[in-house]
Amino acid sequence: MNVIKVVLKELTERKNQLTTSLIAIVMGISVIVGVRSITYYSEKAIALEMDALGANVLILPKGVTVDDYYRADLGTETMPESYVDDILTSGLKGVDNLSPKLSMVTYLGDRRTIVTGIKPKEEFLAKPIWEMAGNIFETPVGCAAPPGGTPPQDPDAVDRRTPIEALPTDGALLGSELAGILNLSEGDTLAIEQETFLITGVLPPSGTVDDSRVFVHLSAVQRMTQRPGRISAIEMMGCCEQISGDLISGLNRRLPDAKVVTIGQIVSAQQRTNAMMRSFGLIFLVIILLVGGVSITNYMFANVFERRREIGILIALGARRTMIQRIFLLKALLLGLVGGVGGYLVGTVLAIILGPSVAGISVRARPDWLILSVAVSVVLSLLASVIPVSRATRLDPAATLQEV
């Protein structure tokens, strides 16, 4: 005989009460997990929308303005491509989705067209010196991303932005508008400055200047403009928190011959959304913790009331108050453990089912939340038990023994 056996006996022998209590805890935790899952993925969906606004930091040669950049009126001023290495190896936090570019103006027939050289994602991943910066295309931060970011293994993190995965040195991607005007499609060829490129794809309409551009490999533009190792801009996605902090000053220190510009509208929209989502997230978290906590506390109060005769018997037999506390807290612990696992499973399934219909978002299971759910469930169960257990130890044993 020991306390654990007494508690397990009570739990298993009173199946109806065990079921009721587990339902109470599972409901509380499933509400927390379900609502949190939906809000989490809603935040991610909004983060995606924010990121779709494009790069929020531009690194340009000293004499080039943002207006020049958008008009592709870059003149002859360029900067070294090695700046990309400098940024990635700098250890600066908040660098996300880096894209070096070199643009040139050419004529396709009689149409003035901007050709932009870019680096595909596969080259970033293949270059050993950039490994120390991690996989920037899967960096779990981004403006308006939920606090704490997402784990790199989360496939959503990869899908958030869609960098060009692969681009052969003789391949070209066409903006949608330009493809329509030139009547070109995938598989056709395109002659630029005496070189022939195979069109590997037509980009979807973006509503930006990109729709009327041609994208080829960076090395191709460097070759055609005879500017090897030079670039005209680096587009970067910087995390808002770091933009407000050290990122820009850090880049300026690292790249004294470049101009680092934040795109004010995008950054401020991202910052506002980020702050708003954090506030909503916090409010939701407080509400759902309260709902779950009240549900569990309610059960514990009811349980003490139902068991008052046994408490009276135990006190009459000489049980110390600490023994009564141990019995109830152990029970709360066991129920918290089982309820946490059950609540996680139910809440996750509900979120996966209801997420698309209620919030219009796809929700995935977060296995890393299982431990968190169990921890929250156990802590809530124990906290919710404190007052009822305190009452249990103060019960008048004589009254409870006589009333039955």
Added chain:
Amino acid sequence: MISVDHLTKEFRLGTEVVRALDDVSLRVERGEFVTVAGPSGSGKSTLLMSIGGLIHPTSGGVRIGDVNLYAQSVNVLAELRRRTIGFVFQQFHLIPYLTAWENVALPLMLNGHQSRCHNERAIGLLERFELGSRANHKPSQLSVGQQQRVAMARMLANDPDVILADEPTASLDPTLARHLVQTLTELNHAGKTVVLVTHSPELAAVGTRRLALHDGVIEEE
């Protein structure tokens, strides 16, 4: 051994104050079998619970040996109940989800005995009350008489010096009641001090000393 001095207990029922015990004093020597008779509501159970350290008196005190019960902390009082006092209740008050031997082993567990000792001691006590074959049965699977015997075995688990019995035969038929009285008498002969409260004049007659309680006032008969 048991000394009750000017014990008064009042209960508040709404705006009304009910005096359950009115300046009760009595002394029970070691090895005595004292019965307290009185009609329902006379304060018998309140007196017994007060002697057992379960009801704080409004005034006065209770001593068991040298220990002034209500000057002690709750933990000391709990220890005294574990080691010195055994209760027998009218309704047995067995824990419904524990088997007979687990109910008997419960006071041993509370007293900090090693788990392996529980089995031997509890089974031994159940066999003493001819319940060895029902050790693994729950209270709901036992007859009323068997439940009362399990409660007696549980009461004796920690070998208490003082037995406090509250209407112990009220739920039993005459045959079972006689057996119970016989057991209590044997325990008294073995040296236990017994205080028994009852509304039954026949049962009150089994004690070595008889007291009567009327409206919270005690009288020697």
